Amino acid sequence: MSRISRRKLITAGLGVVAGASGVAAASSLARRYGLIPPDGGGVYGPGETLTYAAQRLLTRHSSAREFAPSQISKDPFANEVDPLGEAFQRLQEGGFAGWRLAVDGLAAHPRSFTLAELKSFPARSQITHLACEEGWSYIAKWKGAPLALILDAVGTLPQARYVVYRSIQSDWWESIDMADAMHPQTLLAHGMNGRELPVAFGGPLRMRVPRQLGYKNVKYITRLTITDSLKGFGKGLGSASPEGGYAWYAGI
């Protein structure tokens, strides 16, 4: 009884084989349905993949919670940003009239938009929660052009899988998958709490992805690139965050 019997050994062996082929089948299915995040390799790859795949299966169409006007935070915290640089200051002195959002990549009609053009899209207003990965949070009313409308306007091609977005601060860029990019609550926000979006909160133009944490909500957006693969961007991990040690997917 203290020795492992042959039957147990065979059962265990079959179990291992079944488990391994199960994992292999699951991973090929996950790849086909786009459930593997760009930082899904490495030591933490399994955990990241499980989180991203589970949340994609569970939340593809779900909407971030929206709140009552009475719940808007009186003292939202802007967080600190690196110095914005001369180019930004010049644009700010001009009332951001010269601000441009370039949209390129897998688009039939790549083009750039002025702020006025972005504001002419049917705007969406929503009162949502913004939580920082550090633990603090606030609720604000955001107004902006739904990213989906802009992606439609440039004729996004069907093979698009991600949208890469960049800040005027050159080392600050992120990306989201099409589930988040086409989500009706994902905005290129230009207004906050009934006013123009303040510079401290990302004005004149900020990505608002309310189903993900603060660091996916990049401030000072100047460029969108629609792509079918993130391999050619930076180190191929999806965004600047994994390069700095943070997960690409920030839905948790």
Next chain:
Amino acid sequence: MYNVCANWYNLAMADSVLVPVAASVVPVATVRSGHAPVVRVTHWITALAFLALLVSGVEILISHPRFYWGETGSVLTPPLFKLPIPASRATVPTGYGYVLPDQNGWSRYLHFQSAWVAVLTGLVYVGFGLSNGHFRRNLLPARADLSRRGLSKVIARHLRLNPAGEDETWSYNVLQRLTYLLVIFGLFPLVIWTGLAMSPAFASAVPVAVTALGGQQSARTIHFFAAVFLLLFLLTHVVMVGLSGFRNRVQAMIAGAPAKRREGV
């Protein structure tokens, strides 16, 4: 050590006839069986995952060692309470003249990966415990033990720091049973729920998971307290294992109940 085991075993054998043991102690047939393989494997995987969750959780916590109630909270709003520790962010006023290095990246990766390990292992364990009667047999206290007399007897024995009786070599006493049940079906589900409630994507799919707790910051605060209670459990657990024969108990959780077979007789 092996002699001690052998003695315990012999004593237990003898006493099972002579001494009226607590009602929790299951009679002869199952009493000698040690920890089932599933229990042992899931125990150690959970132990490792929990340590990783603890370390990474502390690292995440120090980026904002302030707690709030409701949906929102930041350095601009009054906290429910704050921990008197330095922070890893310059934006948090702590009273310390320095800022700790930012460890949130790998801590969050490790936290969620370990959470998956703990949750999947927990599912295997709970499935096993329900299907083979492990909970009913080994963890559910007997009604007789839940009487005031039964409870006060065990509590008094603990307070006097008396060693565990022979009847506890093979079975959990009523306090252990209640504690394990509280940890398995109370604290672990609570810490998982409050953890998920902090996820904006999960909250979008299951908003009631957040609103039932009073908000996302409430979830974070409850998550912290659940983790504190789990840590207290871990410390108590290790101390009790130490007091009741560390090597023996650890060996039993690694190899089942091998004392009687390992004595080389």
